[in-house]
Amino acid sequence: MTPTPFPRRPFSLFLSLGAALGLVFLAAGCQKDEKTASAEDDTNPHFHAATLQIQQQNFAEAAKEYEAALRANPAVTEAHYELGLLYGDHLGQPIAALYHFNQYLLDRPNGDNSQQAQARLNAAAVGFAATVPNSPIQNAEVFAKLQKDNQDLQHSLGAANQRVNELLSKLASSVKSESGPAPDASSTSVPALKDATSVATAESTATSAAAAAAPAEPAPRAVAVTPSVSPAPIVGNPAAAPAPVTxxxxxxxxxxxxxxxxxxxxxxxxxxxxxxxxxxxxxxxxxxxxxxxxxxxxxxxxxxxx
Missing domain, CATH: 3.10.350 (Membrane-bound Lytic Murein Transglycosylase D; Chain A)
Incomplete structure (x- = not known):
């Protein structure tokens, strides 16, 4: 009796069904990867990792995650906005912030963050201009600092002058108590003392100049007497009268x-x-x-x- 061969048709059908199911799962996985790569929230693994890095204040690592998200899918424009915030606020790179804010506005001029991106773009431009030597913004900051320093100096001088006047007033009161009435403290302020000193100096200078210009008789000096001149007579001795003088x-x-x-x-x-x-x-x-x-x-x- 010849054995009946096992039918092969059901096995081939089973293989075909398994291959079809594998293709279905593969297609579903690809669609899921595409969906997560195009997501602009925490369903995107790079966005999720960037959020965790920001919470830990690892801003440089967060920027790397957003850059990776753009490499995986350049259409995730939200990553440009987040990179602009990171580079402008935390990483001190105004040029990179300018680029990403501008890229966001080019891709989504009417996006949810377009107004904020425009304001951030302007702020980043000002920040970059401030780093350029001799820029108008930098000169304005220097001018403002000089104005503040000048105001502080004037305030200090005013306080010092007030203190000097108070000390002069105390000194005048002390002199008055010891030797009678003293000049009014208001007339002995620093400018008044300076003027009085100048006047006294000028009067002293004028007096010295007048004394030097006026002819003055010099002090008498001893004069050598020539042999032809007789000595002066001695007072009180009439007998010693001098001979006639030539x-x-x-x-x-x-x-x-x-x-x-x-x-x-x-x-x-x-x-x-x-x-x-x-x-x-x-x-x-x-x-x-x-x-x-x-x-x-x-x-x-x-x-x-x-």
Whole structure:
């Protein structure tokens, strides 16, 4: 008896059914991957990982996750907005923030975050301009700082001036209690003291200049007596009267006639510049017969300049 062969048709049908089910599951998995890759919330694994990194303040790692989401699917425009926030607020990269905010606005000009993206774009542009040397924004910040420093300095000077006036008032009160009435404290403020000092200095300078310009009789100096001139008589001894004095005019010298305004100092300065005191002594010694000690010069008197 020949055995009946096992039918093969049901087995092949089973294999076909398994292959079909595998294709169905594969297609479903692909559709699920595409759906998660295009998602812009925590169903996207990169968005979910980025959210966790932000909660742990790992902002650089969060940026990497959003960049990975864009590489997996460039259509996830929301990642550009999130990257703009990370680069602008936490990573200090204004140029990268400018790029991602601008990319978001290009892809979704009317998106849910378009207004915020535009405001962030403007803020990032200002932040970038502030980093450029000598930019208008940087110069404005410097100017504002200088203004504040100037105001602080004026306030400090005002407080110091008030303190000085208070000390002067206390000093005036102390002097008044010790030696009678004292000047009003308001008249002894710092500017007033400065003016009084200036006036006193000017008056002292003017007095010194006038004293230097006015002709003054120099102190008498010892004069060498020539052998031809007898010594002066001794007071109280009439018997020792001097012999007649020979006038020095006979001994020669340059003649000079006294005019209005002349003084011995002026004449000596004219003929003996640099040695006025010695010149006065020489002129007196040479003109003892016409020049009386202590009396003014007479206009028209002729003297000799030795």
């Amino acid at each position: 006038s020095p005019t006979a001994a020669g010298g340059q003649p000079y006639t006294i005019v209005s305004g002349d003084t011995l100092w002026k004449i000596a300065k004219q003929f003996y510049p640099g040695h006025v005191a010695d010149g006065i002594a020489k002129i007196k010694a040479a003109n003892t017969d016409v020049l009386a000690e202590g009396k003014p010069l007479k206009i028209g008197t002729q003297i000799r300049i030795p």
